[in-house]
Every structure is written in structure tokens, then in C-alpha cells.
Amino acid sequence: MKQAPIFDTLSYSRQGAICRITLSKPRTGNKINPKMASELRDVALLTNNDEAIRVVVLTGKGRHFSSGLWSNPKLSDYPTTSLQAAASITQIQVPVIAAINGDAVGQGLELALAADIRIAARGAHFGLPHLRKGLLPWDGGTQRLPRLIGRSKALELLLTGENIDVYEAKRIGLINRVEDLDNLNSVVDEIATQIAGAAPIAARYIKEAVTEGVDIPLDHGLRLEADLSILLHTTKDRSEGIQSFLERRVARFGGK
Template identity: 40%
Template structure:
């Protein structure tokens, strides 16, 4: 249900259940978590996450599977969805979501776990769980609030309203919107632009950005200073600064 394709220095992860609009059942969540855990130990520099087909990134959790769950089973399902999202968020490499269609409910939560979100002009995003009688369960109340602020997040979650790609861009839910037939190429271009930089520096930057969401300012600044200092123990730092002074392109090796 999840495919990995390596295109060094990039890896592509594709939710591959197009006949169900890439709806996320338990097995898909397990596969997604394992894919990102595997890639976390890989030498690829950037990961792009997308959905198979041209209709959906992921239309949400599989309602047919959820409908008859007991509260205990629902808790386990929520924790499984959160574990998949956490595997994405905790990957040391930057993760770009290429949202090629519907990203609703759990699909939106998967996108929220990524570092950068690019949308096609046909994308539709939202957290419609309350229309099914449940709140978001895979991080929507937490990550959406941190991304767009409590007022906008509250309105979207309380109403279950879907938003177009253009509105998602306006409220800061996505970084950019492209014609559908350009989306994957644009995602690749962005990934390659990131991959040209020092991979250790990019990973340290991601770790520091994550700290900004979890700790107070002084603690975050202390982490940033330590990350900055740590980079000076690498060959990449010496190569990057030497290349700048010598007016040539740096050849980073990730060491």
C-alpha cells in the first residue's frame, strides 16, 4: 500500500491505494510508518510524499474499518495514525508533501506532519472528522493549530469545512500551489534545491526547527547554538566555507 522509489539524492514515498482514493487503513499506516523509519537510516537527502493516481493524496482514514471500532480499538487506531505521522515528522531528512488531490482528515494530518506542503490547483484539504461524529485523532488538533493558528484551526475543525488549494495557500496551510501536471516536477525541483546544500546542516536545521515547536525560546536558542557548533566538526563545513572563498560550487559529502 506504500511504495518507496529512490532517485538519489531523493526518495519518493507513494500512498498506493488509488481505487480507494488512498484511504488509510491500519496496514497502510503500518507500511507508511515503516517506510519512513527505513528511510531515516538511508543516505537520501530529501523525501517526497505523494499519493497514487490523480484524484487524491489521501482521502482520509478508512471509514469502513473505523465504523465498528470500540473505544479501546479506536484508541489503538489513533495511536497507530499518530505513530505514522510521527515517523514522518521525526525523519531526519526534510519531507515534502506533494498534495495531488484530496487531503482530508487523516490525509490532511499526514500532510501536516511533513515539513513543506506543495499542492496542485485541484487539491482539497480539510479536517472533516466532526461531520462523522468524532474529533481529529492523528494530530490534526495539534499540528494544524501550530501551523495556521488557533482561530483558523478552530474554524476548520469545528465546521469540518473543506478548503481549496488557493485558500490553503492564503491561510498558510500549504507553501505553494501549482498546476496539477507540474506538481511532481516542482516538488522534485524543490527537493533538488535542498539536496544541493550540506546534508548535515539541513538535518541540524530541521532538528532545530522542531525544537522551536516544543520548547521555550531560550531552550531553542541553546539548541540552535549547539547545532551550529556541532557543524564545525564536519568536513562539510570546511568544504562549504572553502568553496565560498574559492568562488566554486561546494561538493558536500555528508561527513
């Protein structure tokens, strides 16, 4: 059995078709430093190269999901691109679920915004307080947040820098669900298992259609949807889906 890769700032494991990435610097609040950003880029590539993976769970160890960017007097010595982490998550081709076990603040929230589904534990808080330090979000916050919750509400959060709790986050559509911390992993695993049991190529195409479609005109999006649907009809999974329906049995999708 192939040994799981070892990282310094995060842990990586796979059970069946479900991959789990855990930010593992709890003493720092899982703050994102250049090493963690680099390892997230590596793990995204690793995930995309493993055909057995059908869904990814991203979470944090300890009390925080991620409390933001690493603080260091030499921070200005690093190019911004070396600290960006959210883009690595968006490059993962399979669906990504963020299991938000605690506060997701600053760059930590930007990282969560890069996931496809966000499930949060009660007690978690969310915010982008960059303006209070004379900064603006630079890991996707100004772009992904308004696309998710709308321009006006996004500007309110960005310009006040205030934190919100899980209930407000759920109300405005920032997160999908709120769960007790003790139940968070089991709920996320249930969703991940459901996705992993679906046709993997179709799941990837759905993610691609939605992700790309929101940034292009509707007629272009409909064309993309049609093109992906045509491609899907050439797969063995599509034939298996039809055959299993006719035979009234559970489909066995192989990702081919």
C-alpha cells in the same frame, strides 16, 4: 544495485539523494488502513537508515493525496496507535516535501501536516470533518494545525468541518505553493534537488532547530540553535563549505 523494497499499500523509490514515497491505493482514495500505517512506520525507519537520502517526497497515486481513514466495521478492534501515520512522517530526519496531488481530507490532511513543506495541485481540497461524525482528529490534527495556521483559524476549520480549496489553504498558510497538476512533480523535484544539493547535516540541523524550537521558550530555542551550530563546526561539510567559497567553486558536500 540494491533492489527497492516492495510494499502492499505504497511504493518506495530513490533516485540519487531523493526518496519518493507514494500512497498507492487509488481505488480507495489512498485511505489509511492499519497496513498502510504499518508500512509508513517501516519506510520511515528505512529512510533514516539510508545515509544517501537527503530529502523525501510524499505523494499519492491517482486523484487523491489521501481521503482519510479506512472505513471498516471492525475499525474499533484496532488500537488507535496502530492506525496513526503522521508520527511516522515526523520521525523522518531529513526534510519531507508533501506533493499534494489531490484532496487531503481527514487523516489525509493530518498526514500532510506532518511534512515540512506542502506543495498542492490546483483542484485539491483540505478539511478535517471529524466533528460531523462525533469524533475529533487523533493523528495530530488538533496540535499541528493551530501551530501552522494559528489557533482561531484552526478552531474554525475543526469546529465547522468545512473543506477549503487550495487558494484559501495558501492564504492561511496551510500550504506553501499552488501548482498545476501537470507541473506539480517537476516543481517538487526542483525544490527537492535544491535541498538535496545542500549540506545534508546542516539541513537536518535546521529542521531539528525549527521543529523543536517552536515548542520551547525562545531562550531555550536559541540555546539549541547555538549547540547545533557548534556541532556543525566539527563536520567536514562545514570545512568544505568555507573552502569552496574561498575557491569560488560549487561545494561538494559528503554528509560527514
